[in-house]
Amino acid sequence: MATIDVYGARKEVSTLLLPETPKIGDYVLVHAGFAIQSVSAEAFQTGEVMHESSIAHSVLEIAAEQCGEQGCSAVDTIRVRLGKATGVMPESLLFAFDALKEPTVAKNAKLTIEIVPVGGACNDCRKEFDVEDALYVFACPLCGSSSFAINRGREMEIVDMEMT
């Protein structure tokens, strides 16, 4: 067993699944109470750990760039639009963002994630539709036609930011 620090919160996890016993100060990936993988400090800082962290890393880079361009010194809020069909977990993105923001201009920033459902337009009934909770659709939910175009649900974009 080992004690991990998640942002100041302490928790006991099992190290049984790691090939080598980690040293104090090492970074580990934790899933369901088990440390499942050791991670280099560098990989952690550069966001190369899970794909949500590469995405959080990109968000922070864009934020820093914008902040510089506007002559501001701190980013306060960032609003992100995330399509349901992207394979990005909002909770993981929030976690990664909070873990990575510390040394950046966005260290006090709050990240808000808007989820965009999968949706499209039907070529037959000519109506727009949203698909509740699903990642895909095989027929227009309004008229049953199989001729339609999915045009929403893959978004992964920053909408706006507040900075001072």
Add this chain to the structure above:
Amino acid sequence: MKVKVVTRILEANDRIAEQNRTRFKDAGLFVINLMGAPGSGKTSLLERTIHELKSRVRVGVIEGDIVGTDDAERIGSLGVPVVQINTGGACHLDANMISEVLDDLPLGDLDLLIIENVGNLVCPAEFKVGEDMKMMVLSVAEGHDKPLKYPLMFRESSALAVNKIDLLPYMNTDMNKVRSDSLALNPALKIFEVSCATGAGIDTWVTWLSGLRS
């Protein structure tokens, strides 16, 4: 101050992917991003493919793995140029990782570059690396529920190689369901049934692949 941004979060990645694509085009290369779960047979399919193709087509390979060089050694022993990328934990290859190793490959002396992505059915589908085409390998042992569980990768891929068909008699995997669900997600998907163990279906796959370059 509130600033409207509306920037694609992966814009930086897509920009580098576009630069990679330009380099590939200039070198006259066709580039495939090969994806699939760990153990689906991506490297085995590569071995079979290279074995069949290498007398006619100059093939190069980029191997993506979290750690280790086993795959690069397997491919290297076939006598084709190969570079190993170790992502050190990352679950996918991104455009920048590819860009960094391009100088290690003789791009001008190749016709086809196959990038074997990290074994994973989720994230690799989201990151462009500059490829002309995405392809995936699914083994029958993974089960027929995979297309609907991982729709994005099936949708993003242009071709699907269903591997290990020699195991079908021992599996409850319904090939019709694999086909119909995959095609419902992506009607343009080309589906190949292969066995890297017996060589079944490899001919058809390789013939299709060699027609792609021109």
